[in-house]
Amino acid sequence: MKKRGFLLAGLVGAGAILSLVLAAQVSGVADATASTDDEARGKAWWAHVQVLADDSMKGRLTxxxxxxxxxxxxxxxxxxxxxxxxxxxxxxxxxxxFIEQWVNAGKSSIGLVADGQAQPLVLGQDAVLSSRSPEPQTVDAGLVFLGYGLHLPESGYDDFNSGEVPGALLRGKIVVVINGGPAELPGALKSFARTSPMRRAMADAGVVGIVSIPTPKSMDFGWDRVASSASQPGMWLAPEAGDAEVARRHPALGDDHSPMFAATFNPAQAEKLFAGTGHSFAEMLTLADAQKPLPRFDLKKRLTATVVTERDAVVSPNLVAKLEGSDPEAGFVAVSAHLDHLGVGEPIHGKTIYNGAMDDASGVATVLETARMLGADAEKGVRPRRGVLFVIFTAEEKGLLGSRYFAGHPTVPAAAIKADLNLDMFLPLFALKKLHVQGLEQSTLADDARKVGAAHGIVIAGDPEPDRNSFVRTDQYSFVQAGVPALAMKFGWEAGSPEYHAWRNWLAERYHSTQDDLSQPVDLVAAAQFNAFFADLVRAVADDPATPHYLESSFFRRFETGQ
Ligand SMILES: [Zn+2]
Known part of the structure; x- marks a missing residue:
């Protein structure tokens, strides 16, 4: 039985954090054999988080x-x-x-025109404008509902070229899409299709804008948080970052920065888009929730918008360190996490600093603890066969930009990077019994994870909610696009269990909120046990005699083989 040490810093004032760590509450069933080492190591891990997520760090904005x-x-x-x-x-x-961009919502406007009647929309309430891509200053275009907006002709599924809406009809249009995809498509494929292929298919079809509607099921938090985050600056890689050149070498890694209108529509207001079409948003939502195919049709209205933006140039670093392996020919295993978070923003519960303690100071802290453990091994002359590359990214919150830059411009020869193990809010909120591992179905790294999991008494399972697109939403995906096998992992739960509810509540209350701070309860013993597992996983991958590679069956193998 595992002993649980919960840190309940929220019970006292912020000034007393240090004494609280020393007096961490112990609850659950006491176990005479529970390791005091785990508690000490949990506190050492938390000490990094305390520095990085302190209010004085003001949310570590890129x-x-x-x-x-x-x-x-x-x-x-x-x-x-x-x-x-x-x-x-x-x-x-x-x-x-980077180029940094703010949307000036006060000077911008958006509206619908149906049957010659103008219907103004309220920014923040009905929709928010994206600050993440260069937007045209004005737009006036017809709206077409494009279902999930997935372009996967090789799988026989292509929303951009269906019978009802042939691709040619999309020229000059703004497409409206819903998150998700039909059940017959694997989660990895739907995730992939939601990234660069969607943008490319849109550009090829002559589409001038995209309006996405999150389904309530796909939203980690409520609309008010979506609306308040719209005041955050967006970013993209500056021309001097050489992204255009990377796109030529790795089509999957490069991005397209041509101006395109982009907005997110509030699902609670989305019937406004469907009125007068004979279809309703409710009907689309029922189909999407059941993962059924969606129809595509003309929405019989136009969208007009004036978008006022401001821009600035920004420089921010990734951090890279290495431990050489015993075999210089065997390359490196990358271990990664992101240091940036959301900075200071709209107040939530009277607080304006978005500390990012779990997102992702916790991952950086585990990279540091891994470095400490492997550094101590090396001190004693124990080195794994492959070297270990410790990479800390900037601008993850801005769209995985730091990792995309690193994957396109690695500081060691690209071919030397054999695998990536990424950490992004692995969420040690409860005892460690199970890990949900993203990318598990894709590569031989799964064998290492299962072996090390078995040795640590941890169940290794795949992502139970592939429709949340988690695999493409954090930095490991930049490695995937560059052809490097990768895994990311989080504490796992059984559906409907107290752990599941703790996780769901964390997303609803703390994720990308000011409440992801040092006052939240964290299971330090479980975090230490995770760190021990993770260090062993790094050792196992670094020592694996076979080079990690994608499985024949993996969709992502195409990036590895360049086909
Ligand atoms: Zn985040």
Missing amino acids: GSPEYLRAAGYVVRRFKEYGLAPAGVGGSYYQPVH
Whole structure:
């Protein structure tokens, strides 16, 4: 039986955090054999989180001085643990250039026109404009409902070229799409189709804009959080980041920055889009919830918008360190997490700092604990066969930009990176019995994960909710697009269990909220046990005599083989 040590810092004032850590409450069933080591290691892990998610770090926004200060902490730990610099120019840093954009919602407007009648929409209530891509200043175009907006002709599924709406009819139109996809398509495929192929299919079809409607099922939090996050600046890689050149080498990795109208529509207001078509949003939602195919049809109205934006240039670094392996020919295993978070924003519960303690100070802390453990091995002359590359990304919250830049411009030869193990809010909220591993069905890394899981008494399971697109929503996906096998993992639960509800509540209350801070309850013993598992997984992948590779059956194998 595992002993649970819960940190209940929320019960006291913020000033007393240190004494609280020392007096961490222990609840659950006491077990005479439970390891005091786990508790000590849990506290050491939490100590990193305490530094990185402190209010003084102001939410570590990409490009901010506080992000750089947090980066300084990480680099000092890399040195302390005996890691060599592996960034640019003999440093631990890899600077990345971005364009930052704000939408001025006060000066922008959006509306519908049906049967010659103008119907203004309220920004924030009905829809929000995307700050993540260059938007045209004005738009006036017909709306077409395009179902899930998935373009997968090889699987016989293509919303862009269906009988009802041939591709040619999309030229000059704004498409409206719903999150999700039909049940017969594997989750990985739907996830992939929602990224660059959708944008490319839209550009090829001459589409001028996209309006996406999240289904309530696909939303991790309510519309008010979507609306308040719209005031956040968006970003993309600046021309000097050389993304266009990367796109030529790795079509999957490059992005298209041509201006395109992009907005998210509030599902509670979405009937406005469907009125007068003979279809309703409710009907589409029922089909989407059942993962049934969706019809495509003309929405018989136009969308007009004026979009006012402001832009700035920003530089922010990735951090890279390495431990050499015993066989220089065997390459590296990358271990990664992201340091950036959302900075300071709209108040939630009277608080404006988005600390990002779990997202993803917790992942960075585990990378640091892994570095400490493997650094100590190396000190004793114990090195795995492959080297280990410790990579901390910037601009994950801006659309996986730091990792995309690193995957396109690796600081070691690209072919030397054999695998990536990524950590992004693995959420040690309860005892560690099970891990949900994203990418498990795709590569030989699954064998390593299962072997190490068995040794640690942890059940290794696939992603139970593939429609949340988690596999393409964090940094491992940049490695996947560059052909590198990757895994990411989170604490697992059984559907309907108390753990499931704890996880769901965390998403609803804390995810991308000011409440993801140091006052939340975290199971430090479980975190320490996870860290021990993770370090062993890194060792196992680094020692594996066979080079990690995608399975024949994997959809993502195409990026590895370049086919
Ligand atoms: Zn996040």
